[in-house]
Amino acid sequence: MYAIREALAAFRRAPVLTGLASAMVGLALYVIGLLGLATYNLQQALSTIEDRVQIAVYLRDDTRQSEIDLAQAELGEIPEVRAVRFISKREALELAREELPEFSALFSDLEVNPLPQSLEVELIPGERSQEVVERISAAALRYPFVEDARYGREWVDRLFALRRIGAATTFAMGSAFAVVAALIIGTALRIAIFARREEIYVMRLVGATNGFIRRPFLLEGALSGLLGGGLAWLMTWATYRGVYAFLFQLAWIPPTWIFAGLASGAFFGAIASALAIGRHLRQV
Amino acid sequence: MIKLTNVSKEYAKGGFALRDVSLHVKKGEFVFLTGHSGSGKSTTMRLSHMAERPTSGEVRVTGYTSDRITQRALWKIRRRVGFVFQDFRLLPGRTALENVSFVLEVTGTPRKDIVPRAQRLLTRVGLTPKAGSLVHELSGGEQQRVAIARALANSPYVLLADEPTGNLDDRATRGVMDLFWDINANGMAVLMATHDLELVRRYPKARVLELDNGRLVYDSAAA
Structure with a gap:
């Protein structure tokens, strides 16, 4: 209960900093969202062709x-x-x-x-x-x-080669972007936590247990990640609408992907917070 | 209460801060820890709530010893030791009442008891009318009183104060000192570090320890 209240209060007390952290998380996840959109559409296109096999x-x-x-x-x-x-x-x-x-x-x-x-x-x-x-x-x-x-041997061969290249590219770029996103999220939350080191110091000094100190920060990290994920979702959606209206027809990514994106945002946020706070807990 | 036995503290870059210091602050005592800056007062204070561990020797605080207690279990000591700093260390952006209730909250006081107890603590330090003020709206003396109320929140056995009057004018200093004596009169031990000998002279009943260059050179109780 205290953890939830404190996590929400953090957004109220330092709206710029927590907003900035969420925005950074959002931008990092937006890149992943775009990759997801591209991957999904490539997959759709390939399976339409595959249907004809x-x-x-x-x-x-x-x-x-x-x-x-x-x-x-x-x-x-x-x-x-x-x-x-x-x-x-x-x-x-x-x-x-x-x-x-x-x-x-x-x-x-x-x-x-x-x-x-x-x-x-x-x-x-x-x-x-x-x-x-x-x-x-x-x-x-x-x-x-x-x-x-x-069965059009050459054609099928090429289709499957394309599919393999697509999967390998997506995997490589996805991993690279995920690492970048994790680093950005980590940095953003590290800054947010650094700004509150005094509070952590006082909590240690007056006898709060480590778990008690950590909980609101984990929750705050998860919340920043979730907000960032939501922001990334909006930006990806806007891009999708833009491309659909002015360039070419696209399919929107399935809800499971969106859910996975939001969940990973929250997860990354919590992990990054946990790592960032550990250092401060050892200080006093 | 607080016992240092043959304690030395050496920093990787700064050399020895304390050399072979033994001292014992007993229950209900009022002790001044004096000395020039760099004499080892702050190090002693930090060792006394185990913000640091000694390089050699043993520190014993309210029954816990420095070579046994883990970093994770330090909260047990912290709830028995109140701490007041020269620079107050209050949480900015919160009111006096919130700064005190914060301690009660993080140490697991039942929710319905938090505000009444915090209010009682503020009354004890004479700050009832300022309970709702944000800390930056308070004077230095008032901020230090909030810090003292906060330090008393866990009903500690001993109050540690590191140059608590260093940033205060004369009047505020007197107010804070009266408060310390009042707290001490109720049975709580007080260990106060100060370089202000004038202040020390004003309280002849207190025990005085003097550090010089990391060594304990004077103890009024032994003299």
């Missing part, structure tokens, strides 16, 4: 319907497969006409349909990795009536 299994023209049914059923039983759709020669031609209107004249003049019948294998989201795609293609190629299985 599917395998086309081309069948010989003389394949019997029973064989097609068997292959469709067997491929459908592979755990990573969501659905297997059969596309007849006629459907393939219609699709080609729809998707490639510039060649519609060419397709309508045909006497023989040159397009093969196929099985379109769609994968469960999250299972569209290169390894899975390759394994299923190999399984399909084992049927004697399968002519070819395609």
Whole structure:
């Protein structure tokens, strides 16, 4: 109770200093927020592309319907497969006409349909990795009536390479920014605590226990961190709106990320305070 | 109450501040600790509430010894020893009453008792009408009275005062000294460091200890 009252009183007694500490924390976390926004949107973009990853299994023209049914059923039983759709020669031609209107004249003049019948294998989201795609293609190629299985190898390879680079970059930059943010938060709270060293000194002198002295500062640190986190959230939101309105469409980061950001702000704040106050507790 | 046995204190940069000092402040005594600046008065005062530990020898304060008590447990001594400084060391931006209640609050006094007790303490030092004043609105003498009320808050066994009148004019000095004598008359030991020999002479009943260059050179009780 005392700790809560004192932590709140600190904001009232030195609004500039505590405000400044929160602002510094906010700016540090804002950079992380921007990185989060960029990462999330990159992730979204990649998964939209990834959704299109599917395998086309081309069948010989003389394949019997029973064989097609068997292959469709067997491929459908592979755990990573969501659905297997059969596309007849006629459907393939219609699709080609729809998707490639510039060649519609060419397709309508045909006497023989040159397009093969196929099985379109769609994968469960999250299972569209290169390894899975390759394994299923190999399984399909084992049927004697399968002519070819395609998934755009180069394209998938590139997509996954991009994903790996994205993850590595995010991790490296995220860690670097997190360290910088932690240092800034630590410094800001160290200054705030330094300004109150006299109070800590008096508390030690009159016989307050270390835990008693530390508690309001921990709470104050957590509160500064939380306020800073809120500020970072607002600034990131403003940036998001700005970019959305004037540059390009963006997706807003999910609430779990925001919650994690606020929680880490509070956590960093409390830890930084604990570290900063330790020195003063040893002095008298 | 406070016992130094063969205590020496050496600082890494400043050399010896105390050399082989033994002294004993007993229950209910009023003791002046005198000497020139640099004689070791402040070091003795700091050792007496274990803000520092001796380089050699033993300091014993209200039953706790310097080589046994941990930094974490120092609060036990601090609640038995009141401390008054030359520069008051009050918390700025708070009222006289808040400065006193602060001590009661941080030492775990039940909430409903805090304000009445703080008010009683301020009454005891004659500051009832100034309870609501911010400390910077008070005169030096009044600030020192707040500091004394604060030092008495834990009902200590002994009151340590390091040059408590150093920043006060004559009238305020007399007021503060009368207060110390009154406190002492109620059974609390007082150990007061001062370089003001004129002041010491005014209170012939008090015991006088004199330090010179880190050594105890005079003890009126032994003379």
